[in-house]
Amino acid sequence: MPSNVSYTQKASWGLTLAAWGGLLFLHVPILIIFLYTLTPDETTYTFPLPGITFKWFGIAWQRADLWRALTLSLQVAAVATVIALVLGTLAAAAVYRSHFFGREAISFLLVLPIALPGIVTGIALRTTIGALDIPFSYWTIVVGHATFCVVVVYNNVLARFRRMQGSQIEASMDLGANSFQTFRYVVFPNIATALLAGGMLAFALSFDEVIVTTFTAGQQTTLPIWIFSQLTRPRDRPVTNVVALFVMLITFLPIFFAQKITAQSADTEGGSK
Amino acid sequence: MISQQQPAILFEKVSKLFGNVKAVDQANLEIRDGEFFSLLGPSGSGKTTCLRMIAGFETPSSGRIYLYGQDVSSLPPYERDVNTVFQDYALFPHMSVGDNIAYGLMVKGVPKPERRKRVDEMLELVQLAGYADRKPSQLSGGQRQRVALARALINHPKVLLLDEPLGALDLKLRQQMQVELKAIQKRVGITFIFVTHDQEEALTMSDRIAVFNEGRIVQVGTPAEIYEHPATAFVAGFVGTSNLVSGEVAKRITGREIRFSIRPEKIHMGTADAHIEADSYSADGVVRDVVYLGLYTRYLVELNGGGDLVVVEQNLKTTSMDVLKIKGQAVRLHWKKEHIREVGGG
């Protein structure tokens, strides 16, 4: 064989083993939950499973408290996502189009809620809610979630703006379109998939958030709060397995698609690689 | 109403500051109706900023800009009858070629059938008939360029701005497009304002040229005027190649304390004892370097009293073997007095 021009080393077996070991460690535990949704054992986590049953799916389906929690979680995630989409896009547009003083500070401020431990955001909001005598409500949860969802949309949209050919906006105005028409016909189609990706990430982030929610929910129960209560005081073990599986799927899918969208647009628009 | 007497574009003491940097400094400029006008200069000389002010992407810091007599200085781009062909074409990647071209009509609310008809006319004009349904990403660089042109022309602008539109094309395609652009301009009769840093391109295509340097317009004139009567040393050096002679050397040749330019092709190279007419200047020297370029040969002659001149001669009868032998020989250079241009500083 002629000597290769592109020099590629092969990984040693030790490295390969360690790498795949790490990957398995990252993903196998989740699969265990699949297994346990089928256990007939109601009081312990006995392994090997004493049998196989599908009844817990049906039982979970009929639980009114779960439906209430799911409805609340979906509503919160939807509204938090909408707020994040609006605020994140506005901030990205502002940072993209002008070189004003303190642009760095904006990015820093937006990323702070996910850079600091969630408990800081949580206890800060909890303290403020208490200090201002605001009653806990659906909106206190939404307001908390929006703080850390904004940055996800912001990052996605800003990255897309930066890849977009800047002269397109000028071209549109040059051809007679005012700012609103330019947004509708040129800017929006360009950032649409970034909005979709950012929105799905924000939704998933909000849907299974538990730390901040613990402090802002009061007596309300979202689906993650419900699971959390089962973690500390297990009462409905098999049903919890089903709910965990469900939460995982409902967050897995949007994130997976968001990743695919981001990867694809980086390819088609000749992103760095 | 458009009066044909009025200039297409009039700059009145236009300046543009970016922070503390003067991109354009007190520019006065008049571009006539129907002209092919080039803004020529090195990068950063202010030519693109001027174009962007005409388009409306920038607002002058001071001064006024008139479009056929109407003050447009602070109008947004979408309220002026001016369209632009961008350097990177700026085609909308999410729209078909047809939708790109129809964009201006669409935002103005022109009904669909009419749009389709005019798009077809435009595609015909730029020789892309049948391409309406393609995506810009499926086109070659030259084709994108034509689409960008069609997209701008469909709106019948009063003035068409072209921002180094041929910069991204290879030499052959570029020369072809130069001819085509000129032909299209003749057909549509619109004033074209063309920004370029390529002096050859400007000389080939323009009716008139404005030469920019460091934010100022240093000369405005026809290609011939600019080439043969450069107003400053900068113009002489930037447009074509030119020998710039000053100081002692200039005094020795002309007997006067001046600064002048002389084009290499105006200089004749004779034997060391060549006879000089009274209407000519001369200088003796030795050929230090010979570059054979096929059509012509370029010589670098070191003058006896110091300094050097570049001389170009066409290879009418000579071959490469002949010209290379000249290297090292003593020669006498001479040229008609009327061919030198006294130039100012700058």
Next chain:
Amino acid sequence: MLQNLSTFLYRRPRLMLALLLGPPLLYMVVVYLGSLFVLLLNSFYYLEEFTGLIVREFTWRTYAQIFEPANRDIFVRTAIMAAAVTVADALIAFPLAYYIAKFASPRLKTWLIIAVTMPLWSSYLVRVYSWKLILAQEGILSWFIHLLRLDGALNWLLSLPGIGGSSLALSPIGMFIVFVYIWLPYMIIPIQTALERVPASLLEASSDLGAKPFQTFRTVILPLAFPGVVAGSIFTFSLTLGDFIVPLSLGNSKLFIGQAVYSYQGTAGNIPLAAAMTMGPVVIMIVYLLIARKLGAFDAL
């Protein structure tokens, strides 16, 4: 109408900027920074023991409480855990990140990156929950250990003072495993990003100059990947410091910072103390970030 509005705004770029920036900035400053400020303010109040009411007067006494032995132990315990988790994550993450960055084919690489990023975004709680199943006394891990006849070793480990407990599901060892698992992606990605920037030519140059693979690794790759490790450690350290879900689910009576904050604000109603204790992780993180910036870790973020 819109045309006029558009033109009005076009001529006033500053107003336009203010309109774009206003809503997000207002939201973040009022809701987020405002809350942080209220939190800071509350950490200077104190709880009157007898009445159980919060006295809104400036005092350092709440902060003084942090240094009482019980609270100090909480800080030390949490910091040790965070440090141990960070080291373990770096050790596990490095081979995987190295493999992704330098050895995986482009196609495999795309998938590996998705596989590593997915758990970073999704199902934090569910992933904690999965370990509740795995670590249970009657669960799959015990079964596996029994299969390997290692029960003795497990029992010995659990009998160790400080880190042991009644079962893996209720011990610092269990918490450690779960923390390592949960924050692992946050370590892999920065290391991989840092290694990605090591040009292949550099490695070739090193081996060309006669370095054995291990020498290349130690002298070239490791130093260049270090900023990535530091960047990753910002996450693993910070997240462990503030977490209360894992200690509440798998811990025993020995509290961690997050857990303490959670119970102070909840059942005890001592918001000032909870606020003051939260300032702990905030200060530790700020110091950490400053050091990390000196080490050039931000380029790897």
